[in-house]
Structures are given as structure tokens and as C-alpha cells.
Amino acid sequence: MNITYTKCGDYYLPDIALSDTTHYHLGKYGRMRRAFLREHRPIQYSDLVLTEKLFPHLAEIDEACHQRLEVMIPAMAEHEGVTAALKRGDQMEWARRMNNIKARTEEIILAELVYAD
Numbered sequence: 842m843n844i845t846y847t848k849c850g851d852y853y854l855p856d857i858a859l860s861d862t863t864h865y866h867l868g869k870y871g872r873m874r875r876a877f878l879r880e881h882r883p884i885q886y887s888d889l890v891l892t893e894k895l896f897p898h899l900a901e902i903d904e905a906c907h908q909r910l911e912v913m914i915p916a917m918a919e920h921e922g923v924t925a926a927l928k929r930g931d932q933m934e935w936a937r938r939m940n941n942i943k944a945r946t947e948e949i950i951l952a953e954l955v956y957a958d
Contacts (some may be wrong), residue, residue, distance in 0.1 A: 861895075863896075865896040865899065865900045867899050867903060870950070872899075874902045875899055903956055905954055918939065923935060923939060
């Protein structure tokens with residue numbers, strides 16, 4: 842293995858560069874997953890960092906969470922009868938029920954994807 846060094850002042854620092862220079866946009870769920878791994882799974886976190894798989898993993902989790910939300914919220918709303926007719930008739934009731942559905946859906950997603958092993 843050939844390692845080159847650059848002199849900075851009185852010290853020689855290794856020239857280390859990442860092989861994957863893709864810019865990943867991490868959303869809420871990706872950041873939550875990173876915090877979970879860092880705090881509760883430090884060995885797995887270190888392994889992902891050292892193998893340069895952390896950011897692709899976080900981006901994948903974030904995307905999966907968003908896709909799951911897009912599918913689950915309308916399905917739960919339809920199952921519980923939260924329709925456009927309810928929205929026209931009683932907006933506060935519709936908002937209350939939709940907020941409840943979104944909170945339950947997020948709780949399910951966090952348990953299954955973000956905080957899973």
C-alpha cells in the first residue's frame with residue numbers, strides 16, 4: 842500500500858481522500874438514523890464510516906421512510922374514513938384525524954426503519 846504524505850509545518854500528514862465523493866442530501870429520517878447508530882450502535886456506525894457506506898445507508902433509509910409515508914398515510918386515511926367530504930364538512934375534525942394518522946404512521950416507520958437493527 843502506497844501512502845503519500847504532505848508536510849504541514851513540522852508534521853507530515855497522510856494524503857487521504859474519500860473514494861465516494863457523491864453529495865447525499867440527508868433528511869429528517871437519515872439524520873435520526875445517524876444519531877441512533879452513533880449513540881446506540883457505535884461499532885456498526887464505525888464500520889459504516891470506515892467502509893464509506895454510512896451516507897449511502899442513511900440516504901437509503903431516508904428515502905425508504907418517505908416512500909413508506911406516502912403509501913401509508915393515504916391508506917390509513919381511507920381505512921378510517923377520513924375523506925375530502927369530511928374535510929369540507931368539518932375541517933377541524935379532519936385536521937385532528939389526519940394529524941393522528943401522521944403521528945401513528947411516523948411512529949411505525951421510526952420503529953421499523955430508523956431504530957431497527
